Amino acid sequence: MKEELYELLLRLADDHLILGHRVSEWCGHAPTLEEDLALPNIALDLIGQARSLYTYAGEVEGKGRDEDQLAYLRLERDYRNLLLVERPNGDFAHTILRQLYFSVFMQAWWREAVKSTDETLAAIAAKAVKETVYHVRHAAEWTIRLGDGTAESARRMADAVEALDRYTGEMFASDAVTDALAEAGIAPDPASLKAEWDRVIAEVFAEAMLEMPDAQTYQQTGGRQGKHGEEMGFLLADLQYMQRAYPGMTW
Amino acid sequence: MVAQAAIDRAEMQARAWEAAAAVPDPEVPCVTVADLGILRSVDIDEAGMAVAKVTPTYSGCPATLAIELSVETALREAGFDARVERVMSPAWTTDWIGEDAREKLREYGIAPPVEASGSIRSLFGETQVACPRCGSTDTSRISEFGSTPCKAHYRCEACLEPFDYFKCI
Numbered sequence: 001m002k003e004e005l006y007e008l009l010l011r012l013a014d015d016h017l018i019l020g021h022r023v024s025e026w027c028g029h030a031p032t033l034e035e036d037l038a039l040p041n042i043a044l045d046l047i048g049q050a051r052s053l054y055t056y057a058g059e060v061e062g063k064g065r066d067e068d069q070l071a072y073l074r075l076e077r078d079y080r081n082l083l084l085v086e087r088p089n090g091d092f093a094h095t096i097l098r099q100l101y102f103s104v105f106m107q108a109w110w111r112e113a114v115k116s117t118d119e120t121l122a123a124i125a126a127k128a129v130k131e132t133v134y135h136v137r138h139a140a141e142w143t144i145r146l147g148d149g150t151a152e153s154a155r156r157m158a159d160a161v162e163a164l165d166r167y168t169g170e171m172f173a174s175d176a177v178t179d180a181l182a183e184a185g186i187a188p189d190p191a192s193l194k195a196e197w198d199r200v201i202a203e204v205f206a207e208a209m210l211e212m213p214d215a216q217t218y219q220q221t222g223g224r225q226g227k228h229g230e231e232m233g234f235l236l237a238d239l240q241y242m243q244r245a246y247p248g249m250t251w
Numbered sequence: 252m253v254a255q256a257a258i259d260r261a262e263m264q265a266r267a268w269e270a271a272a273a274v275p276d277p278e279v280p281c282v283t284v285a286d287l288g289i290l291r292s293v294d295i296d297e298a299g300m301a302v303a304k305v306t307p308t309y310s311g312c313p314a315t316l317a318i319e320l321s322v323e324t325a326l327r328e329a330g331f332d333a334r335v336e337r338v339m340s341p342a343w344t345t346d347w348i349g350e351d352a353r354e355k356l357r358e359y360g361i362a363p364p365v366e367a368s369g370s371i372r373s374l375f376g377e378t379q380v381a382c383p384r385c386g387s388t389d390t391s392r393i394s395e396f397g398s399t400p401c402k403a404h405y406r407c408e409a410c411l412e413p414f415d416y417f418k419c420i
Contacts, residue, residue: 034404038396045400048311052339123340127310130342130420134395 004180005118006060007080008187010070011224013053014081017071018232019102020046021239022089031092038138042099045131052124072243076233077226084167086223086232093146093156097164100139100204105171107132108196112188121186140204147208154209161213169219172197260295263331267301268293270329277317278399279417281359284318288347291338293326301331306343309400309420345401345419357383362405362416380416382407392416 024043030036054067085102089095110132113125146153172194174182182189205212222228242249271293272285284290284305291304303322307315319335326333345364348356353363362383381388387409395418397404403418 034394034396037398037404038394041396041400044311044313045309046311048307048309052310119340123342124310126342127307127339130344131309134418134420138395 001180001184001186002060002062004177005186006057007177008181009053009057009060009121011080013050013057013070014079015085015102016046016050016053017239018079018081018235019085019098020044020050021235022085022087023095023099025089026095035092039095042135042138045128045135049124049128049131052127056120056124068243072240076228076236079223079226079228079232079236081223081228082167082170083220083223083229084164084170086228086235087164087167088231090160090163091156092142093153093160094163096139096142096146097157097160099135100143100201101164101168101171103132103135103139104197104200105193107136107200108193109188109190112193115185116187117185118187136200143204143210144208147205147210157208157210161210165213165217166220170221170223173221173224175224263295263299263301264293266329267295267303267326267331267333270325270331271301271303271322274318274321274325277314277321278401279356279359279361281355281361282348282352284322286349286352286355288343288349289318290322299332301326301333303333303335304338305335306338308343312400314399343420345417348417356417360384360414361402362414364417364419380405382410382412383414384412385410 020043023039023046026036026039027043028036030039050071051067054070058065058067058070082102084098087094087098107129110125110129114122114129116122116125143157147157148154172190174189174191178187178189181187182192202212271290272283274284274290276282276284276287276289279287287308289305289308291306293301293303296302303326305315305319305322315337319337323333323335348364356363360383362380365380379388380390380392382390382405385407387407389408390405391408393404393406393413395403397415401417401420402415404413405416406413
């Protein structure tokens with residue numbers, strides 16, 4: 001079970017680090033001052049959650065790797081994050097929708113993980129779930145404001161729905177790792193969270209006057225196996241630069 | 252002899268708690284880390300070392316490290332060998348902020364958290380927050396994310412002053 005738990009923690013930590021990095025790219029560029037505070041605050045939560053997860057992953061792995069080594073010193077194919085979280089920021093609508101999709105998923109995930117038979121994961125979840133509630137609300141409020149806003153903002157939200165829909169399925173994909181952990185009561189089966197996710201997204205979309213995407217869309221996967229989009233390399237070049245240029249540096 | 256040792260240890264423990272509990276929060280210096288419930292406990296271990304347990308407010312709170320260092324420094328200055336441990340469980344909640352500390356926050360110009368953490372579960376929850384300056388409840392939320400992870404940004408419609416709200420978690 002140790003191997004499965006390590007794999008799960010790495011997936012989750014990578015999701016949070018990569019999305020945290022993406023969201024942090026808005027710092028200094030957000031459309032309003034309030035958003036320039038909000039987005040880096042959310043990025044901070046995500047990176048904080050990633051730190052707890054990496055630290056625990058390092059302990060479970062038992063090879064002496066710490067959070068920094070796991071975050072900064074792996075190659076692209078070793079990252080296990082969802083394709084959704086590495087999608088480029090695009091316009092504000094794309095960023096908000098990506099955040100809504102992921103936060104609603106994680107809210108459901110953490111709520112289940114609070115009951116995990118693994119004490120450390122349950123403790124991380126108990127903390128993260130409360131932070132995630134704020135992320136969901138932030139993204140939901142913006143989705144509604146933009147979807148039910150001007151013709152321009154509604155068009156941009158609809159474009160974002162079109163662009164990101166194909167990356168949502170990967171969140172709910174089960175495999176041998178998630179099956180084994182669900183069986184042991186350590187982590188929820190992601191497939192079991194789909195109904196709740198659909199319900200919340202439908203509620204927000206209805207209020208935002210947005211059309212739900214076609215349920216038949218082909219779903220792109222591969223992130224969990226380390227097969228990433230071309231943007232991932234550029235993201236890692238930025239993220240890992242200091243540790244690659246000056247290995248082991250601290251300040 | 253054993254009884255005396257136990258008394259000595261209890262005295263040391265009380266003295267260590269006092270030293271650590273007096274450390275102000277680096278971002279909200281009107282209250283201490285004990286007021287906020289960030290400092291969970293201070294014990295004296297077998298070797299006579301003071302062991303402080305500290306819990307972060309938010310997973311990514313950048314003040315966590317500063318708080319841990321300040322607590323360790325305060326204990327050393329009080330004459331203890333000291334170490335600080337980070338504890339994650341139970342997760343920090345604004346419910347741990349005492350009545351006195353709430354009053355100190357208000358005087359400082361920060362609206363204290365009004366409700367228990369359970370209230371944040373709703374998707375579009377609105378909280379009635381009173382202005383810390385004039386007391387009016389005619390306030391509007393500008394952003395749920397403010398100058399630090401633990402604060403939201405509000406404006407008073409009565410006295411027109413902007414203010415920070417220590418949000419519930």
